[in-house]
Amino acid sequence: MKYIVTGGAGFIGSNIVKKLAARGDKVTVIDNLNTGKEENLELVRDKITFLNDTILNMDLLEKETKGIDGIFHQAALASVQDSFSKPEEYHDVNVNGTENILKLAKKYNFKVVYASSSSVYGNPEKIPISELDSKNPINPYAKTKLKKEELAKKYSKIGVKVIGLRYFNVFGKGQSKEYAGVLKLFLERIRDQLPPKINGDGTQFRDFVYVEDVADANIMSMDSDVDHEFFNVGTNTSITILNLAKTIIKSAELNIEPIFGPALKGDVQKTIANIDLIKEKIGWKPTVFLEEWINEIISMKKFDEI
Numbered sequence: 001m002k003y004i005v006t007g008g009a010g011f012i013g014s015n016i017v018k019k020l021a022a023r024g025d026k027v028t029v030i031d032n033l034n035t036g037k038e039e040n041l042e043l044v045r046d047k048i049t050f051l052n053d054t055i056l057n058m059d060l061l062e063k064e065t066k067g068i069d070g071i072f073h074q075a076a077l078a079s080v081q082d083s084f085s086k087p088e089e090y091h092d093v094n095v096n097g098t099e100n101i102l103k104l105a106k107k108y109n110f111k112v113v114y115a116s117s118s119s120v121y122g123n124p125e126k127i128p129i130s131e132l133d134s135k136n137p138i139n140p141y142a143k144t145k146l147k148k149e150e151l152a153k154k155y156s157k158i159g160v161k162v163i164g165l166r167y168f169n170v171f172g173k174g175q176s177k178e179y180a181g182v183l184k185l186f187l188e189r190i191r192d193q194l195p196p197k198i199n200g201d202g203t204q205f206r207d208f209v210y211v212e213d214v215a216d217a218n219i220m221s222m223d224s225d226v227d228h229e230f231f232n233v234g235t236n237t238s239i240t241i242l243n244l245a246k247t248i249i250k251s252a253e254l255n256i257e258p259i260f261g262p263a264l265k266g267d268v269q270k271t272i273a274n275i276d277l278i279k280e281k282i283g284w285k286p287t288v289f290l291e292e293w294i295n296e297i298i299s300m301k302k303f304d305e306i
């Protein structure tokens, strides 16, 4: 099959690309290397086509999408803190960029699986969070993710096959600062034998989901006969940031205590996913859990993998 992965040089996109290439699919990556890195694709570079370009280049998209089977759309501006100062740029790339892809999906009849985010829920009214729960995004980045969902709904009504995956906090090798930043920062401090620094009181909790599991959720969604849906992609487990710090300290066998700093603006208090829908409809479930990964990184001293 022939696919495009936008944002394919990024953390999640590159994991999708590697899995597609391994099963023999023909893959084109469109990524302007804003936050992505070509080295993320080192292992598959000779098996794929890499285009250093933007999803705002409609001429390029028009040319590349003719005859493809689907797009895994991961490209986005994805920093919550950054989005407060650049709301228009975020809207342009995230919303207009997505509409470009949906327009072409209608024209050339291919399926779209794209990255939404648990941030569309904002501070949830109840946990675990189910797909139909209310959406109250609390920062400009999350608002663009909700607008993308509105577009996906609109285009699905005119026959476009489009699945939005609401990722929770994705972790794994090369994880991005934005979502698993806390994990990355804690592990870097521990590597240097320094105490982890917590923003706020540490009672906020998160559902961390492994990047290769997220890549599988994308591919299984594309392969499935589901035409239109939004799925939570999490683990239905969660950890408080304070416990995360303690787990890492314990695993490293250090005699230190975490330190605390001010809370971050736009940070949600708690996330934990209900994942019944994705289990039932496409048979996906998580296979790697945070604590075992942390233990492996620390016990094997694989700090280059964070």
Ligand SMILES: NC(=O)c1ccc[n+]([C@@H]2O[C@H](COP(=O)([O-])OP(=O)(O)OC[C@H]3O[C@@H](n4cnc5c(N)ncnc54)[C@H](O)[C@@H]3O)[C@@H](O)[C@H]2O)c1
Binding pocket: 006, 007, 008, 009, 010, 011, 012, 013, 030, 031, 032, 033, 034, 035, 036, 037, 053, 054, 055, 056, 073, 074, 075, 076, 077, 078, 093, 097, 115, 116, 117, 118, 166, 167, 168, 169, 170, 171, 176, 179, 180
């Ligand atoms: N990592 C997470 O925990 C998480 C959680 C929820 C949602 N998401 C979403 O998943 C997607 C992938 O995120 P990631 O964590 O891999 O981050 P990432 O920054 O590694 O990946 C985003 C990629 O998009 C590329 N990009 C940005 N603007 C572009 C443009 N105009 N044209 C082409 N490429 C462009 C970047 O260069 C980068 O390679 C994003 O849509 C993000 O919003 C991620």
